[in-house]
Amino acid sequence: MTSLLAGNRAQSVSARPKNLSLSNVLAYGEHMARFWRPGSERPRATLVDDEEGGVLFVSAPPSSSSSGFGHSSLERQRQRLPVFKYRDAILYLVENHATTIIVGETGSGKTTQIPQYLKEAGWAEGGRVVACTQPRRLAVQSVASRVAEEMGVKIGEEVGYTIRFEDQTNPSVTVIKFLTDGVLIREMMDDPLLTKYSVIMVDEAHERSLSTDMLLGLLKKIQRRRPELRIIISSATIEAKSMSTFFQARKKDLRHAAEDCVPSHLPAILSVEGKGYTVEIHYVEEPVPDYLQAAVHTVLSINDKEPAGDILVFLTGQDDIDAAVKLLREDTQDDRRRTSGLLVLPLYSGLSRDDQGLVFAPTPKGKRKVVISTNIAETSLTLEGVVYVVDSGFSKQRFYNPISDIESLVVTPISKASARQRAGRAGRIRPGKCFRLYTEEYFLKEMPTEGIPEMQRSNLVSCVIQLKALGIDNILGFDWLASPPPEAMVRALEVLYSLGILDEDAKLTSPIGYQVAEIPLDPMISKMILSACNFGCSEEIITIAAVLSVQSIWVSMWGAQKEFDEVKLHFAAAEGDHITYLNVYKGFLNSGKSSQWCYKNYLNYQAMKKVVDVRDQLSRLLRRLGLALKSCEKDTQILRKAIIAGFFANSCHLEEYSHNGLYKTVRSSEEVYIHPSSVLFRVNPKWVVYHSLVSTNKHYMRNVIAIDPSWLIEAAPHFYQLRAPNLAPC
DNA sequence: CCAGTAGCA
Numbered sequence: 001m002t003s004l005l006a007g008n009r010a011q012s013v014s015a016r017p018k019n020l021s022l023s024n025v026l027a028y029g030e031h032m033a034r035f036w037r038p039g040s041e042r043p044r045a046t047l048v049d050d051e052e053g054g055v056l057f058v059s060a061p062p063s064s065s066s067s068g069f070g071h072s073s074l075e076r077q078r079q080r081l082p083v084f085k086y087r088d089a090i091l092y093l094v095e096n097h098a099t100t101i102i103v104g105e106t107g108s109g110k111t112t113q114i115p116q117y118l119k120e121a122g123w124a125e126g127g128r129v130v131a132c133t134q135p136r137r138l139a140v141q142s143v144a145s146r147v148a149e150e151m152g153v154k155i156g157e158e159v160g161y162t163i164r165f166e167d168q169t170n171p172s173v174t175v176i177k178f179l180t181d182g183v184l185i186r187e188m189m190d191d192p193l194l195t196k197y198s199v200i201m202v203d204e205a206h207e208r209s210l211s212t213d214m215l216l217g218l219l220k221k222i223q224r225r226r227p228e229l230r231i232i233i234s235s236a237t238i239e240a241k242s243m244s245t246f247f248q249a250r251k252k253d254l255r256h257a258a259e260d261c262v263p264s265h266l267p268a269i270l271s272v273e274g275k276g277y278t279v280e281i282h283y284v285e286e287p288v289p290d291y292l293q294a295a296v297h298t299v300l301s302i303n304d305k306e307p308a309g310d311i312l313v314f315l316t317g318q319d320d321i322d323a324a325v326k327l328l329r330e331d332t333q334d335d336r337r338r339t340s341g342l343l344v345l346p347l348y349s350g351l352s353r354d355d356q357g358l359v360f361a362p363t364p365k366g367k368r369k370v371v372i373s374t375n376i377a378e379t380s381l382t383l384e385g386v387v388y389v390v391d392s393g394f395s396k397q398r399f400y401n402p403i404s405d406i407e408s409l410v411v412t413p414i415s416k417a418s419a420r421q422r423a424g425r426a427g428r429i430r431p432g433k434c435f436r437l438y439t440e441e442y443f444l445k446e447m448p449t450e451g452i453p454e455m456q457r458s459n460l461v462s463c464v465i466q467l468k469a470l471g472i473d474n475i476l477g478f479d480w481l482a483s484p485p486p487e488a489m490v491r492a493l494e495v496l497y498s499l500g501i502l503d504e505d506a507k508l509t510s511p512i513g514y515q516v517a518e519i520p521l522d523p524m525i526s527k528m529i530l531s532a533c534n535f536g537c538s539e540e541i542i543t544i545a546a547v548l549s550v551q552s553i554w555v556s557m558w559g560a561q562k563e564f565d566e567v568k569l570h571f572a573a574a575e576g577d578h579i580t581y582l583n584v585y586k587g588f589l590n591s592g593k594s595s596q597w598c599y600k601n602y603l604n605y606q607a608m609k610k611v612v613d614v615r616d617q618l619s620r621l622l623r624r625l626g627l628a629l630k631s632c633e634k635d636t637q638i639l640r641k642a643i644i645a646g647f648f649a650n651s652c653h654l655e656e657y658s659h660n661g662l663y664k665t666v667r668s669s670e671e672v673y674i675h676p677s678s679v680l681f682r683v684n685p686k687w688v689v690y691h692s693l694v695s696t697n698k699h700y701m702r703n704v705i706a707i708d709p710s711w712l713i714e715a716a717p718h719f720y721q722l723r724a725p726n727l728a729p730c
Numbered sequence: 731c732c733a734g735t736a737g738c739a
Contacts, residue, residue, distance in 0.1 A: 211739085
C-alpha cells in the first residue's frame with residue numbers, strides 16, 4: 001500500500017502552462033495608475049511579428065509596484081491581480097486588433113477585470129455595451145455580482161447578466177453584461193449583427209463546448225459585416241494558435257484593406273500568468289491495472305505520509321465514485337488508527353443540492369477531507385483547501401455515431417490540457433502535489449494534447465436548426481472552428497427533414513420549422529409540443545417537456561432501493577414514464593410545491609422547482625407564438641400520439657421469446673433494453689417509443705411509453721412506408 | 731435480473 005507512493009518519481013513542474021515563447025520586455029512607464037485610452041499614444045511596448053502567422057505577441061512587463069494610496073481595499077485587490085499589469089497592453093491590442101486572444105489561467109483576474117478596463121477606456125460609451133460570455137449559468141451570476149461589487153453598483157443596473165429564466169439587465173443603463181454563450185446565440189435571432197455590443201469577450205473558450213464553438217463561428221461572420229466590433233477570446237491553454245488562425249481574415253478580404261488599417265485583421269495574442277502555486281507532479285512507475293484500487297491506495301498513502309491538506313480524487317462516474325467512497329469508509333472501520341481522520345465525500349452532478357453542499361463545508365479540525373469527484377470539479381466547481389490531487393487519467397465522454405444515430409458514454413483517456421487543469425486544482429491555497437495514476441512516459445508520448453471538441457462528437461440537430469434560424473443555409477459550408485463529420489451534418493438534416501422541420505431544399509418549413517426554431521428545446525421535443533397544440537393536449541405536453549429537460553426528478557438512491565420502488569409505484573402509469581411524470585407533477589402542485597413532500601417521495605425538490613420554471617416559460621412562449629394551451633383531460637392515447645409526432649423514429653419492438661427484455665429498434669435493428677429507472681422496466685410492452693438512448697454496457701432506453709404500432713404509420717407515413725410490412729400486429 | 735461525464739436555451 002505504501003510502496004505506491006515510494007515508487008513515485010517526484011518531479012517539480014509548474015501546473016500552469018508556460019508563457020508564450022516569443023517575448024520581449026515591455027518598457028513601461030511608471031504611471032501604472034493611468035489608463036491608456038483610445039486615440040492616445042500607444043504604450044511603449046515592443047510588439048513582435050510572428051513569422052508563421054503574422055501574429056502579434058506582447059510580453060510580460062516587469063511587475064509594478066502599486067502606488068495605491070487613496071484607494072479602497074477593493075481597488076487595491078484589483079491591482080494585485082496578475083492581469084492588472086497588462087491593462088494598457090490589453091486596451092491597446094483591443095483598440096488595434098479586431099480579435100484579441102488572451103491566454104490566462106485561473107486566478108489571473110481576466111474575467112472580472114477586462115470588462116471593467118474596457119468600460120473605463122470608453123468602450124461602453126454612447127449606448128454601447130461590453131459583453132462577456134461564459135459556458136455556465138453559475139459562472140455568469142457569480143462573476144457579474146463580483147464585478148458589480150467592485151464597481152459599487154447594484155446588479156442589474158450598470159452591471160447586469162442574462163441567463164435563461166433570468167434577465168438582470170436594464171437596457172437603458174447596463175453597460176457591462178455577462179451572459180451564457182447560448183443566450184448570446186439566441187439574441188442573434190432578434191439582432192443578427194449584435195449591434196448593441198462594442199466588444200464581446202468569449203471566456204473559457206478552451207473548453208470548446210458546443211455553443212462556444214458555434215458562437216465563435218458566428219462571431220467571425222459578424223466581424224466581416226461589422227469591422228468596428230472587437231472580439232476577445234479568452235482561453236486557458238495555448239490552443240490560442242488555432243483560434244488565431246481561425247480568426248485571421250482571409251487574404252481576399254484583406255486586399256481591400258490598407259496595410260496598417262485599424263483595427264488590424266491579424267489577431268493578437270497576449271499571455272497572462274495566473275496566481276496558482278507550484279504543484280509537484282508524481283507519476284507511477286508502472287501502469288496500474290486498476291485505477292480505482294490505485295486511487296484508494298494513493299489516498300491512504302497520502303494520509304499516512306503527507307502533511308495536512310484536503311485531497312481531491314478524479315474518477316469517471318457515479319459507479320466508480322460510490323465504490324471508492326465505500327472502500328475508503330470501510331477502511332476507516334478496519335483500521336481506526338490510520339484513517340479515522342478521513343472525511344470521505346462523493347461529488348457528482350446527480351447528487352442533491354444538500355449532498356453537493358457537504359463538500360464545501362469547512363473541514364472539521366483534525367480531519368482531512370477527501371472528495372471523490374467526476375469531471376465536475378475540473379471546471380464547474382472549485383474546492384478551496386485542496387492540496388493533493390489524485391488523477392486517474394480518465395473521464396467519461398459522450399460520443400456520437402452518426403451512422404447508427406446513437407450517442408454513447410465512454411470512459412476515455414483525458415488530454416494533457418485536462419491533466420494540467422486537474423493538477424492546478426492542488427495549487428490554489430499553497431504549493432500542492434498531484435499524483436497521476438499513469439506513467440510519465442504515457443503522459444509525454446501518448447496522451448493527446450487537446451480533447452476532441454464537443455462539436456465533433458455530438459448529435460447536431462439543435463446546432464443545425466439554430467444556424468438555419470439565423471439564415472445560414474449552407475450548413476456544410478459553414479466556417480466551423482472544428483468541422484463536425486459530414487455524416488453527422490447529413491444525419492441532422494435527414495432527421496429534421498423527416499420531422500417536417502426542413503423541406504426538400506433544406507429550408508425551414510412554415511410555420512412548423514420557424515416555430516420549432518423559436519422554442520429553446522431539442523427539436524424533437526419542440527415538434528412534440530407543436531403537435532400537442534393540434535391534438536389539444538398542450539397543457540400536459542409542456543409539463544412532460546419540462547420534466548424531460550431537467551436531469552432527473554428522482555433523488556439519487558443509495559440503499560433504500562426497495563422503498564424507492566414502492567413510492568414510485570404510487571405515481572407509475574401503465575402507459576409509461578411520460579404519463580408517470582404528469583402524476584408526479586400533479587402531486588407536487590397538490591402538495592403546495594412542498595419540499596417535505598418531495599423528500600418523502602424521493603423526488604429532487606430543486607429539479608421539481610426547475611420543472612415549474614421551464615413549464616412557465618414554455619406556456620408563455622406558446623402564448624407568444626399564438627398557440628392554444630389546452631388540456632386533454634386524461635386522454636393518454638392523444639398524449640402518446642403527440643409524443644410520437646416528435647419521437648416516431650425511436651420505436652422498438654420486443655423480441656419474440658425474449659426473456660430478458662431484449663428490444664430491437666425498428667429503424668436499424670439495434671439491440672436495446674428498457675432502463676432500470678423506467679416504470680416499464682420488467683413490464684416490457686410489445687411496442688415502445690423511447691425519448692433517449694444511453695449507451696453504457698448496453699443500449700438503454702430512458703423514458704419509455706407503450707404504444708400501438710399503427711400510431712407510427714399514422715404519425716409518420718413517409719418514415720414507415722417502406723418498413724410497414726415489418727410492423728407485425730401486436 | 732438491474733443504472734445517469736459535464737452543461738446550455
